[in-house]
Amino acid sequence: MIELRTVTKTFGSLVALDSLSLSIGAGECFGFIGPNGAGKSTTMKILACLMRPDSGAAAVNNLSVLSDGPLIRRIVGYMPDFLGVYDDLTVDEYLQFFASAFKIPRAKRRAIVDGVLELTDLNDKRLAMVDSLSRGMQQRLGIARVLIHEPKVLLLDEPASGLDPRARIEMRSLLTELRNMGKTIMISSHILSELAEMCTSIGIIERGKLLYAGSIEEAYRRTNAGERIAVTLEAGSPPAETVIAALAACPGIARVTPDNGSLLVDLSPGVTSHHAVIQALVACGARVGAFTPRQVKLEDAFLRLTKGALN
Amino acid sequence: MAPPEPPAPAAGLPPTTPVPSPAPAGPACPSAPGEPGPASAPAPKPRRRPDLNPFSLFFGPIFQKEVIVTGRRKATYFTRALYPLLLLAFASLFYFAALAAMPDTSGAMRLQQLQQLAPGLALVLAWCQFGFLGLVAPVLTASSICSERRARTLGALLTTPMSSAQIVFGKLASRLVILLILALFSAPLLLAVRVFGGLEAELILALTAVSLSTAVLTASLGLLLGTWQRRAATAAVMAVLIFLLLTIGPVTVIAIVANNTRWSPPAWLITGSALITMAGITASISGGNFGLDFTWMWVANTAVNLGMALLVCLFACATLRRIMLAEASGTPAPRKSKRRAATPPVSAVPAVPVAAPTQGLPDAAAPSAEASASDDASDEQTREGRTRVVGDQPVLWREVRQPAFGSRRLLVILALVVAAAFGLLYYYLPMSDYALHRIVVFVGLFVVCLHAAIAATGAVAGEREDQTWTVLLTTPLTAREILLGKLVGGLRRQWFTPAVVMAHLALAAALGWIYPPFLLHVALVLIGVAVMLTGTGLLLSLLLRASTTAAVVNIGFALSLWVGLPIVAGLTMELLSLTTTSFSNTVGDLVVTINPFALVGIASESATTDYAYIFRPSAYSFLEGSLTLAPFTMVVACLSALACSVGIGATLAAAALFPRASGRSS
Numbered sequence: 011m012i013e014l015r016t017v018t019k020t021f022g023s024l025v026a027l028d029s030l031s032l033s034i035g036a037g038e039c040f041g042f043i044g045p046n047g048a049g050k051s052t053t054m055k056i057l058a059c060l061m062r063p064d065s066g067a068a069a070v071n072n073l074s075v076l077s078d079g080p081l082i083r084r085i086v087g088y089m090p091d092f093l094g095v096y097d098d099l100t101v102d103e104y105l106q107f108f109a110s111a112f113k114i115p116r117a118k119r120r121a122i123v124d125g126v127l128e129l130t131d132l133n134d135k136r137l138a139m140v141d142s143l144s145r146g147m148q149q150r151l152g153i154a155r156v157l158i159h160e161p162k163v164l165l166l167d168e169p170a171s172g173l174d175p176r177a178r179i180e181m182r183s184l185l186t187e188l189r190n191m192g193k194t195i196m197i198s199s200h201i202l203s204e205l206a207e208m209c210t211s212i213g214i215i216e217r218g219k220l221l222y223a224g225s226i227e228e229a230y231r232r233t234n235a236g237e238r239i240a241v242t243l244e245a246g247s248p249p250a251e252t253v254i255a256a257l258a259a260c261p262g263i264a265r266v267t268p269d270n271g272s273l274l275v276d277l278s279p280g281v282t283s284h285h286a287v288i289q290a291l292v293a294c295g296a297r298v299g300a301f302t303p304r305q306v307k308l309e310d311a312f313l314r315l316t317k318g319a320l321n
Numbered sequence: 322m323a324p325p326e327p328p329a330p331a332a333g334l335p336p337t338t339p340v341p342s343p344a345p346a347g348p349a350c351p352s353a354p355g356e357p358g359p360a361s362a363p364a365p366k367p368r369r370r371p372d373l374n375p376f377s378l379f380f381g382p383i384f385q386k387e388v389i390v391t392g393r394r395k396a397t398y399f400t401r402a403l404y405p406l407l408l409l410a411f412a413s414l415f416y417f418a419a420l421a422a423m424p425d426t427s428g429a430m431r432l433q434q435l436q437q438l439a440p441g442l443a444l445v446l447a448w449c450q451f452g453f454l455g456l457v458a459p460v461l462t463a464s465s466i467c468s469e470r471r472a473r474t475l476g477a478l479l480t481t482p483m484s485s486a487q488i489v490f491g492k493l494a495s496r497l498v499i500l501l502i503l504a505l506f507s508a509p510l511l512l513a514v515r516v517f518g519g520l521e522a523e524l525i526l527a528l529t530a531v532s533l534s535t536a537v538l539t540a541s542l543g544l545l546l547g548t549w550q551r552r553a554a555t556a557a558v559m560a561v562l563i564f565l566l567l568t569i570g571p572v573t574v575i576a577i578v579a580n581n582t583r584w585s586p587p588a589w590l591i592t593g594s595a596l597i598t599m600a601g602i603t604a605s606i607s608g609g610n611f612g613l614d615f616t617w618m619w620v621a622n623t624a625v626n627l628g629m630a631l632l633v634c635l636f637a638c639a640t641l642r643r644i645m646l647a648e649a650s651g652t653p654a655p656r657k658s659k660r661r662a663a664t665p666p667v668s669a670v671p672a673v674p675v676a677a678p679t680q681g682l683p684d685a686a687a688p689s690a691e692a693s694a695s696d697d698a699s700d701e702q703t704r705e706g707r708t709r710v711v712g713d714q715p716v717l718w719r720e721v722r723q724p725a726f727g728s729r730r731l732l733v734i735l736a737l738v739v740a741a742a743f744g745l746l747y748y749y750l751p752m753s754d755y756a757l758h759r760i761v762v763f764v765g766l767f768v769v770c771l772h773a774a775i776a777a778t779g780a781v782a783g784e785r786e787d788q789t790w791t792v793l794l795t796t797p798l799t800a801r802e803i804l805l806g807k808l809v810g811g812l813r814r815q816w817f818t819p820a821v822v823m824a825h826l827a828l829a830a831a832l833g834w835i836y837p838p839f840l841l842h843v844a845l846v847l848i849g850v851a852v853m854l855t856g857t858g859l860l861l862s863l864l865l866r867a868s869t870t871a872a873v874v875n876i877g878f879a880l881s882l883w884v885g886l887p888i889v890a891g892l893t894m895e896l897l898s899l900t901t902t903s904f905s906n907t908v909g910d911l912v913v914t915i916n917p918f919a920l921v922g923i924a925s926e927s928a929t930t931d932y933a934y935i936f937r938p939s940a941y942s943f944l945e946g947s948l949t950l951a952p953f954t955m956v957v958a959c960l961s962a963l964a965c966s967v968g969i970g971a972t973l974a975a976a977a978l979f980p981r982a983s984g985r986s987s
Contacts (some may be wrong), residue, residue, distance in 0.1 A: 058795055059795075059985060060791060060794055060795065060984055060985060061984050062984070079985060080797050083795060083796060083797045084797055086795070087795075088792075088795045090788070090791050090792065092788050093788075093792070094784075094787045094788030094789035094790070094791070094792065095787075095789065096719065096789055097787075098719075098722075098723065099719070100708050102708040103708055103709060103711060106710065106711035106715075107711050107715045107718070107719060108715070108792075108796060109711070110711045110712065110713055110714075110715040110718070111715045111716075111793070111796035111797070111798050112796055112797060113797060116710075116713065119711075136708070137708055155792070
């Protein structure tokens with residue numbers, strides 16, 4: 011559905027995108043990860059036909075961004091990282107405005123606007139002036155606007171930025187709903203845990219170069235990271251060094267490190283059984299206060315994949 | 322009760338850092354025995370004394386920041402280069418034209434002639450400086466507060482110990498430095514004129530003082546209006562208009578009253594008018610004096626200008642403080658607070674059945690249960706409005722619904738002020754007096770020119786500043802749809818002044834004091850001017866990043882076309898010794914007729930209802946002949962059509978440049 015081939019974009023001496031190649035299939039929810047200034051927004055703007063690449067080719071649904079802009083605009087919904095709003099319109103008028111801009115016949119507009127208001131839970135705010143909405147509601151309105159012309163592809167640039175925790179949860183639910191509707195979604199975010207829950211695949215970009223693109227599982231596998239267990243010992247246990255030595259001798263355990271009164275036990279990649287750890291602890295006489303397995307997070311994968319990649 | 326002990330660390334493990342328990346509620350520093358507790362007698366709040374140290378008031382952090390930022394802008398150096406070059410160009414043209422007009426004489430006679438030339442040259446430079454500094458000053462200051470509002474940095478400034486006076490005076494001082502540098506550029510030129518002799522140093526000082534103090538006043542007005550207006554260009558133009566009102570209004574009223582009551586006003590009463598003072602100095606250099614002694618008036622005018630500037634700045638300080646508090650607390654700006662629901666509340670709106678518009682939009686929203694809860698706090702601040710049905714051309718639909726004035730209240734106030742002004746005019750000037758109609762038409766045309774020059778300059782630049790442009794570009798709307806919609810919207814917002822002018826002329830025509838075709842001439846000129854400047858403003862808005870820059874360039878375009886071109890043409894003819902030829906008259910007619918003021922001036926000569934006069938062959942006089950009504954009307958219509966085509970052409974050029982200027986890839 012989305013295809014970028016050796017796309018390069020420069021701003022003066024700054025290389026925003028450096029021969030970026032990427033492919034996203036239909037119905038995928040693709041999380042675009044990278045630090046500020048990595049090139050995420052530039053990529054999205056190129057796909058939304060808002061920017062011309064210096065070289066390379068980009069296509070959405072087999073339509074070139076260089077020559078098929080009007081057609082692409084009809085199938086793409088782009089939400090920028092900062093949503094500017096027309097402060098003189100109500101929510102309903104704002105959506106009608108964009109419905110009209112997308113040439114939706116007047117007879118159908120009412121139903122479509124009602125539909126997206128319902129979906130984004132803005133029905134109560136139909137008559138509210140757009141600039142008086144809270145940040146969370148404005149972001150929901152941004153999503154509503156993006157959906158107004160029933161796009162196949164959604165390009166969402168930091169849709170959850172600046173939202174409070176509850177609004178984030180709501181936004182995540184909404185995006186999950188959209189994913190379930192079969193839309194192809196490309197979403198950038200700094201909240202990696204949210205992307206991990208929503209996305210089927212991710213891309214990691216840094217300084218204009220794509221460091222990784224693929225499934226989240228593959229990212230974990232590539233980082234060669236196993237599961238981590240936090241063990242808290244109670245009073246009466248043998249000295250920490252003894253316990254560490256006992257665990258280190260146990261097969262399937264890669265590393266044991268003390269951490270602020272606890273022990274962090276890193277399992278070898280692919281090892282999922284906790285039985286051996288418990289057995290080793292019991293064998294050395296340790297009194298276990300807490301045994302907390304922790305999944306490898308997307309943050310860990312991101313850090314490991316980007317560490318030194320460009321140096 | 323003692324707080325619970327923290328759990329003991331595991332044997333052998335490094336001890337965990339205990340989390341400090343929260344301090345018990347109460348005063349951090351308990352009162353000494355015998356001292357009254359804080360609850361019984363709170364310590365008196367130290368009264369903050371205003372910082373009146375001039376150095377910190379004018380040259381504080383705001384000044385330093387502004388100077389650094391100004392130094393980084395290319396426009397600063399461009400203006401500094403352009404200004405002396407323009408002055409030099411005008412001075413050179415004037416000099417060589419005057420030289421060419423002089424008869425060939427001996428060296429001694431030549432020197433004497435040059436001595437006569439010096440005052441004229443000095444006046445050209447002084448008026449250029451007066452106009453340029455007076456116009457540039459509000460442009461520089463109006464954007465200073467507007468940009469802070471747009472960047473939402475005023476709230477952050479409020480958290481610092483800086484007072485609003487430090488912000489206002491700091492910004493003013495930083496802009497005045499720019500103006501001072503520009504004025505200094507012209508000083509060598511003015512002083513060089515003295516080499517010829519025949520010009521006293523005091524006059525140069527007087528001209529410079531009046532120009533600079535006028536610039537300080539218009540800069541202060543720009544600063545004040547910049548705190549009220551959202552668009553810097555609007556604030557700058559309003560500052561110029563208010564300045565003109567301040568400098569012309571009282572003098573006009575005094576003149577009308579004096580004329581009708583045989584009262585001779587004392588000279589000091591008109592010292593407040595910078596224009597009159599400049600005219601007085603000009604007259605005294607040229608040998609005349611209007612019957613008044615202008616030698617001391619420049620001092621009085623400078624003092625009045627600076628005094629008014631101080632008052633305006635103090636008012637700006639108070640306004641800024643209020644706005645900063647509003648920004649910091651998140652309260653909507655005052656202008657937005659009145660719009661309330663005009664339709665039934667949401668619950669009363671009949672539910673429209675959702676006809677499954679998309680490929681499976683869900684029946685109920687997933688986050689519905691908790692959705693409203695998170696925004697409950699903001700519900701009270703949400704303003705509601707009447708929902709209208711959007712047309713099939715959304716940009717056009719929105720643009721034509723943009724209010725011409727910020728609020729209805731402002732419109733009412735303005736209408737009352739205009740009605741009062743007309744009441745005064747009608748009271749003192751009879752309808753039979755053509756001066757009345759000329760005043761109305763010329764002032765109206767001036768306001769239309771200014772309004773048209775800025776009406777569309779925020780069309781694209783403003784959307785970029787508000788960050789709505791990107792979203793608009795993601796729609797399939799074509800460049801023409803967007804830009805023509807904005808052109809029509811920009812034209813519609815200019816309805817007020819032409820309506821007032823035409824209403825006055827219609828009344829005069831109905832009462833039999835004006836020949837009706839004059840209405841047609843004025844209407845054609847107003848339409849031409851409005852369409853042309855709105856179109857060029859739209860093009861500039863697309864090409865330039867800031868709406869203020871676009872407005873300044875557009876006004877500069879109009880000035881160079883209507884003022885610069887005739888001056889250059891006239892001086893060139895003088896230089897080439899073609900002043901008395903038919904060719905020079907034809908050129909003169911061409912450059913004059915494209916000036917709407919000149920065209921209206923010619924039209925107003927025959928606005929009389931003396932039909933015998935109108936149908937004379939010389940009813941409408943030009944340099945190279947005269948026209949009767951029908952051909953003159955044709956000329957006006959053609960010139961209006963030409964101006965309209967320039968405006969529409971500029972819009973279409975903007976549409977052609979749209980992909981490049983907007984960044985749209987296709």
